Amino acid sequence: MRRRPGLSVRLKLTLSYAGFLAVAGALLLAVVWAFLLRYVPDNSQGLLGISPNRYLLVRTFAPAAAVAMGFLLVFGLVGGWLLAGRMLAPLTRITAAARRAGTGSLSHRIHLEGRQDEFRELADAFDTMLERLESHVGEQRRFAANASHELRTPLAISQTLLDVARKDPTRDRGELIERLQAVNTRAIGLTEALLLLSRSDRGTFSRESVDLSLVAEEAAETLLPLAEQRGTTLDVTGEAARTSGSAELLLRMVTNLVQNAIVHNLPAGGTVTVHTEARGGVSVLRVENTGPPVPPELVPILTEPFQRGTERVRTDEHAGVGLGLAIAHSVVRAHDGSLDLVPRPDGGLHVTVRLPRTPWAWA
Numbered sequence: 001m002r003r004r005p006g007l008s009v010r011l012k013l014t015l016s017y018a019g020f021l022a023v024a025g026a027l028l029l030a031v032v033w034a035f036l037l038r039y040v041p042d043n044s045q046g047l048l049g050i051s052p053n054r055y056l057l058v059r060t061f062a063p064a065a066a067v068a069m070g071f072l073l074v075f076g077l078v079g080g081w082l083l084a085g086r087m088l089a090p091l092t093r094i095t096a097a098a099r100r101a102g103t104g105s106l107s108h109r110i111h112l113e114g115r116q117d118e119f120r121e122l123a124d125a126f127d128t129m130l131e132r133l134e135s136h137v138g139e140q141r142r143f144a145a146n147a148s149h150e151l152r153t154p155l156a157i158s159q160t161l162l163d164v165a166r167k168d169p170t171r172d173r174g175e176l177i178e179r180l181q182a183v184n185t186r187a188i189g190l191t192e193a194l195l196l197l198s199r200s201d202r203g204t205f206s207r208e209s210v211d212l213s214l215v216a217e218e219a220a221e222t223l224l225p226l227a228e229q230r231g232t233t234l235d236v237t238g239e240a241a242r243t244s245g246s247a248e249l250l251l252r253m254v255t256n257l258v259q260n261a262i263v264h265n266l267p268a269g270g271t272v273t274v275h276t277e278a279r280g281g282v283s284v285l286r287v288e289n290t291g292p293p294v295p296p297e298l299v300p301i302l303t304e305p306f307q308r309g310t311e312r313v314r315t316d317e318h319a320g321v322g323l324g325l326a327i328a329h330s331v332v333r334a335h336d337g338s339l340d341l342v343p344r345p346d347g348g349l350h351v352t353v354r355l356p357r358t359p360w361a362w363a
Contacts, residue, residue, distance in 0.1 A: 009091075010084045017080030018073055025072045029065050090119035094126060106134035139304065154187035190323075205246040205334075209358050212241040212250070212285050213276040219255040220274060223262060231268040234258070238276035241283035243355040245335040253331040254285065256324040257351055261289035265348070283357045291348035299341045303329035328353075 007015075090112055097110045109130065112123035158180060165176050213236075220236045227234040243250070254274075261272040275286040305326040325341075332339045337355035344350055 010088055013084035014077060014080035018076030021072045021076035025069050094123055101130060106130055106137060154183045157183045205249060207244045208247060209242055210245055210247045210250050212243060212283055213238055215251050215254050216274045216276055218251060219258050223258050227262050230262060232262050232265050232270040232272055234272045236274045241276040241278045242358040243283045244358050249331045253328045256328045257287045260324045261287050265289050265291045278357055281357050283355045285353040287351040289348045293347045294343040294349055296343055299343060302341060
């Protein structure tokens with residue numbers, strides 16, 4: 001935004017300091033005149049016939065007062081300029097950091113030293129904002145790169161299948177159509193997942209009272225055939241746990257967590273436990289499963305888009321697109337909650353979702 005040039009803050013503070021000293025000096029001289037000089041007789045005898053009269057005192061006092069006023073004005077200008085510069089030095093560093101951030105350099109930090117004050121508080125808040133912004137921008141760049149790669153893969157496969165069919169007209173068309181349908185279904189699923197992730201990130205949804213226990217039962221009922229197919233025991237326990245939010249998004253979040261727990265489980269004889277409860281002002285959902293051990297260093301990135309993990313990549317029909325936990329995390333965050341992942345010592349994950357409890361459900 002273009003603005004007309006004006007006085008700098010340092011100059012304004014300098015003039016303010018100098019003006020304050022000048023006014024203070026003038027008030028002091030006025031007090032001397034009002035309460036001292038005006039009571040001195042203005043005659044040749046002076047006060048009690050021995051003191052100088054008012055005329056002599058004024059002639060003696062006026063030059064000294066003028067010199068003092070001039071000194072106060074110069075002292076106020078010089079001292080104010082130095083003091084304002086020292087006080088505004090942190091603001092100069094903050095401005096320089098903001099300009100660097102405006103050019104795209106988000107790695108710079110102010111790290112303003114000294115004791116806590118308004119400028120240090122502003123600098124710390126700015127550093128925190130830069131850190132979060134850098135993390136968010138990096139995450140978005142990785143997401144864009146991964147999304148482009150994931151969307152390009154089914155298109156490339158479709159193109160390859162069509163090229164093969166064109167070069168070999170005798171090839172079985174039923175097999176070709178089946179493979180194209182599978183690739184197209186995966187591409188549609190990926191696109192819908194990306195749209196859902198974008199919707200939950202924006203937080204543009206209507207809120208209503210939702211019982212997480214009912215949502216967990218619905219998700220378990222939907223995924224029960226998958227659990228039986230994979231030989232996994234699926235249990236849902238707990239009590240009513242109400243929260244405020246989108247029933248559709250919360251159902252997708254729970255479904256993703258339960259499906260993730262079923263798919264990333266033991267080959268046979270695995271278990272998945274879903275538990276809901278209400279604690280004070282928080283509604284809690286827990287999803288725990290058996291499975292192969294999860295490296296602790298892998299846990300922090302599992303909720304990033306397209307992060308399946310080296311130990312969790314699957315090649316069967318339930319491989320997914322790497323957005324299940326990312327969507328769950330986004331939905332929880334959009335509902336002002338938290339999602340915690342903790343590796344189980346015996347293998348598998350312990351996932352805990354905490355959401356604000358509906359106020360009228362506390363009674």
